Amino acid sequence: MKHNIVIIGAGPSGIEAAHCLAVSGEHVTVFEKMEDPLENLRNKAFLFPDFTSASELTETFRTKLQHPYITYRGGTSITDMERMDGRWVLTTDRGEKIDTDDVILATGYRPFDASRKEELGYGIYNGVVTSLDMEKMLLRGRVVNSIGDLPSRVAFLQCVGSRDSKVGNNYCSKVCCITAAKQAVEVKKLLPEAEVFIFYMDLRMWGQGFEEIYRSSQQDYGIRYIRGRISEAAGTFDGKVQIKAEDTLTGLPMKMSTDLLVLMVGMEPSEGTRMLAGRCGICGEYGFARSENRHLYDNVTSREGLYLCGSCKRPMCLEDVISDARSAAMELLKSR
Amino acid sequence: MKNFSPFVIPFTVGLIILLAACCIKWVRWYRHFTPVQKSQIRKNLISVNLIRALVESVNECLLHHRVFRRNLMLGYMHGSIALGWFLLIVTGAVEAGLEVHGDRHVWVAVFLRYFVHDPEAVCPYAGIFAQVMDSLLLVVLSGVSLAFVKSVYHKVVGMRKVTRHTAFDLFAKYSLWFIFPMRLAAESATASLYPNGGWLTDAVGSLFSVETARLMELPLWGLYSFSLGLFFASMPFSRYMHIFTEVPVIFFRRLGVRETDRRSGYTMYELSACSRCGICIDDCPLNRDLDHKTVQPVYFLRDIRYKRPQLETAEDCLMCGRCQVECPVGLDLISIRRQMRDRGTLDTAGTYDYLEKVKPFNAIGRVGYFGGCMSHLTPGITESMKKIFDAAGQKYWYMDENGSVCCGRPLYQQGFSVQAAELRRKNTRLIKDSGVKILITSCPICYQSFTKEYRLEGVKVMHHSEYIAGLIASGRIVVTRGDESITYHDPCELGRGCGIYDEPRKVLEASGRLLKTGQEREKSLCCGHNLGNTLISFEEQGKIRDSALSNLTAPAPDIIATGCPMCKKALGTGNDLKIMDIAEVVARRLIFS
Structure with missing residues (x-):
């Protein structure tokens, strides 16, 4: 099975990046460890600073995820990834191997226990x-x-x-x-x-x-x-x-x-963030994923074909996450 | 004078200096014993303890039993020199007694071969003596050779790091090393001229030509005497004073003498009894994990003895007691450390005014429960204890639930002796006034304080592990045994501090599958958060904790259990491991009837 682009994580940042790429004509597969996307957002009531209802955003993101160029694979974790012959090879928890050109990590955060x-x-x-x-x-x-x-x-x-x-x-x-x-x-x-x-x-x-x-x-x-x-x-x-x-x-x-x-x-960095950043050698402080440069290259990593967006890098609010996802999509398209 | 030659003078002078200095020191130190220490000695002087002390002295000072247990080669090195030399002296004295009549000065036995050229003529056993003496000399020489190899390659005796000695100690050491080859050379030279050698000296002596032997005999005996003299004269002022203080320390200790809050004459004995062997270095967590090189007891004691103590060195110690377990002399290193942290005179007036507000409580018919300050930060423990008391149908008085008063030990360990005593006074009054007969605490720090620093006659103090083990054994609580695997972390204060190793294990075995770890019981690793050290940073504490954790997680347990709120917090910091107190392990497996 061949994929052009794989995005790991279907939170706001993963979906936003997928949607940006899809409307630009790229085929994207989004993997999410939970069955349903938007685990963290679904449990929110109102969003600061304007008290927007979180459900409004959830619906918008769900619609975005329906784009025909996006394949959604819920309930599937990526347990390993490695670079082989100029491509990324991902392993799912079902033992499936997925071969892709580019990967965007959108594995996000977990709340502190x-x-x-x-x-x-x-x-x-x-x-x-x-x-x-x-x-x-x-x-x-x-x-x-x-x-x-x-x-x-x-x-x-x-x-x-x-x-x-x-x-x-x-x-x-x-x-x-x-x-x-x-x-x-x-x-x-x-x-x-x-x-x-x-x-x-x-x-x-x-x-x-x-x-x-x-x-x-x-x-x-x-x-x-x-x-x-x-x-x-x-x-x-x-x-x-x-x-x-x-x-x-x-x-x-x-x-x-x-x-x-x-x-x-x-x-805190989610389990997925910790594990995959560790496997790819881009583990930063506190287990967050590390981008190449905070100012100029905040969506690219030291590994070719590996991009980052959202709170897998550091704590971020929703506004920041969405802009960051768009910029990750742009960064990826630029390299084409 | 018969049996005299000028070459014996250096030896004799050295010996006189040694004996004089030893006597002066011994007497001066003894005069500084506290009245309590002196009365202990008088009280126990005629008792079986005296025989025990004698046995221990032979075991440790001659045979070096504890050093052998640590490492065979290291034990052999110390034992061969100490016991070998001791037997040389004794056998030499006996032989001299048989062979020399009249004019038997002290040097005659030492330089016997020089003075008695034909021993067979005066003593029928002379031949046997010669063989025995030569064999003993070889044993000592093998020890010295091993010491030499050790100084270049420590691992031969199982040591990662060895003491960095002062120039004076090195001088004393080299003069000691020099003695035995010189003795062999001198005796061999004589043996090649006269029929008084044994197998070794004869063999070496056969290498000398008669001319060389005649020429070299006197200078060699001179060098032997000179090295003896140098070593003897340096002994009282170098680390070798331990040879003359270890025995009295063993006797004093066996007679019940203990360190006090302030330095006493006994401390002076202990300071000099440190042989600076450096065994305390390798296992010190500050050395192992943080590479703090100057704070270990060997250096700390040396600094005090030479009157240049550093407060920072005194402070930079976890007081985990790991070194004390290893110390072959069994010195009370923690107490000496605490004495140096004297802050009792700091003005803290008014700080403890709140004590007046804590009111007494009539708790007759109940057991007392003292959670301790740290347990307030780990409410999982105190809540579990409440469940256990309820399950046992035990009425209890939660002494420090509100308005708690610290047991005082954290202050005490930091040298605030007077302030700690104030807290102890308050708690003692609260406990005595309440009428409880049993006081249970969840905190090993409080436990050690209550059992050692308080005087609570008539009140049985128990750590909650002892209490829970008793409840399980008597059937007052019933616990289902789960199949979760558990490793147990021995808290310093509970294990090495109070010798409680078995009760927590009994409780855990009743609740789950207890796994063994590589370093446990008295060899357990400190969690890094012992209140003894307030100097090291949080990150440094973390490194020590990680060492302890790697030992605990090695058998891949489901749960890591401990019996101390401090350890529990420390071990759980910055990770997702399941760390539980034994009370929590038990509380969730209780069956209520």
Whole structure:
């Protein structure tokens, strides 16, 4: 079997790159380890900074994937790839060998496993959830505490698994600051009576419209920001979570009990990213895939016929991912 | 004077310096023993311990049993020189006693062949003595040759790295090496002139012509005496002082003398008892993984002994105790390290005011449970303990659930002795006031503190592994045995620190399939996060952890288990491995009746 171009990963970046190539007349095969594409996006409710419904984007990407020049192979993992006689040979989990000219890695990220920060009690106390769990609750339009009641207090904690040398991730995951502000606002919209706190180290509202959400979250929604990390969480007999923190602006230790503690988990390279970047010898820092040059050649790699797009390179937000996918497609077409 | 020649003077002078210096040092150090240490000696002086000390002295100082266990060649090297030379001296003295009557000065036995030309005439056994003495000399010479080979090629005795000695130590070493070839040469020269040689000296002596032998005899004896004198005179001031301090250290230790929080006379004995063999270097994690070359006990003790201690050297130690397991002299290296970190005088007034707010609790009829600060960061452990207590139907008092007071050991290890004592006082009062008879802790750091640094008479302190093992054995809890494979990481504080190796293993064997690892029990590798070291960086800790992990993951287990919250956190950092505390392993296999 011969393929012109193979894209590994059917998230926003993989699909966008495939679509760009397809409309330019290239035949593309997209491999995805899950049956359905867009695993991460499907579980999102609203997108920052404009609160667009994530389902709108999901539908658009699904339509794009239907292009006649795109072959979608869901439920198939690539377990190995190597360069042979000027072509890439990919092995699937079914033992199939696929021979192709070019490969685009769009293997993306995985959310940080919050149970690795055991002191925060995720997986131990039901009142401790991650930003992903919160997003699912928001998607269902119902935010509840550990015993199924409406929470009267919700605390968000930033930088869980990011900027934390203790878990081996010194980098910033870029999207959590604004996501917490966004989720806090959504919680307040659903539960106007609830108190909402955000614990942070410093807030990085870098994107267009981010600062406005941050400001409005305080002025219009009464969300309170506390500078300080939470050192430990413990369950209480009534299903709440007691947190210990230090308010570093007042310099005082504090204790607070809350119905929900939401851990803003960062982005780590996915298993696929780690493994394939490793196999191709383009493993960068923290297991992300390494491009040739951050400024000029951010979609090409040191290996011929191997391109990168999206969050397999570093934490990225959706806007960045989509532009990056287009530029990867362009880079590939240029080489033809 | 009969039986005298001027060449014996260097030897005699050296011997006088040696004995005088030893006596002065011994007496001075003994006077600096603490009253408690002195009373220990008086209390145990007439006891079976004295015989045990004698046996240990022979085993270690002459036979070098511990060194043999580490490496046969290394054991032979030390043993052949020590025991060989000792027997040469004893046999020589006996022979001199039989052959020389009157004017038997101390040098006569040493230079016997020079003074007694025809021993057969005075002693019927002289021939046998000559053969025995020659054989012993050969044994010593073989040891010296091995030492020479070792100095060029360490691996011959199984050492990766050896001590970098000071110039003075090297001087003493070379004078020691010189003694035995000189003795052989001198005795051989005499043996070629008179019928007093054994098989070896006769053989070597036959190489001399009569003229050469006549010419060389006196100068060779002179060189032999000179090298003896140099070595003796340098002994009290070099590493060879260990020969005269190892025996007293063994006796003191057997009589119950221990290191204290501050340096005492006993410490001075221990410092000098270090032979600087360098065995502690290879297994030190800081050396093995980080290439820190100057902090190992051999250098640390030397620096203190020569009064140029470096605080940084004192601080750069995990206190994992791995070196102490290997030390052939059995020195208390951790305590000496701690003494050097003295910060007790730092002003920390007001820091512990919060202690007043922690109120006593009446817990009569319950067991006490002390999670420890680290367990608060690993709630998986404390939650599992709650489940286990519930399953056993055990009422408990979770002593540090709210407003916890640290056990004090992290401070103590860092030299904050006074501050740690303050925390200990508070906890002691809380424990005594509560009325508990059993105190269980999940943290080996707290466990070591409660058992060694606290005085909790009437309260049985248990690590949770001991407690759980007891519950399983008595049938108070029932655990289903899964088929998951487990490797166990021995925490430094629990294993080497408190000697608890079997209970965690019993508990794990009841819960799953326990696999062996390459380095376990007292040889287990530190996780790198021991609170003993606050100098090394997080990345450096990571390198040490990775060594420990590679040992634990080698048998490809499903679960890595440990018994310490600190180790659990350390081992799980930056990876996806399944690291569990033994309490967690048990809690998820509990059967509730």
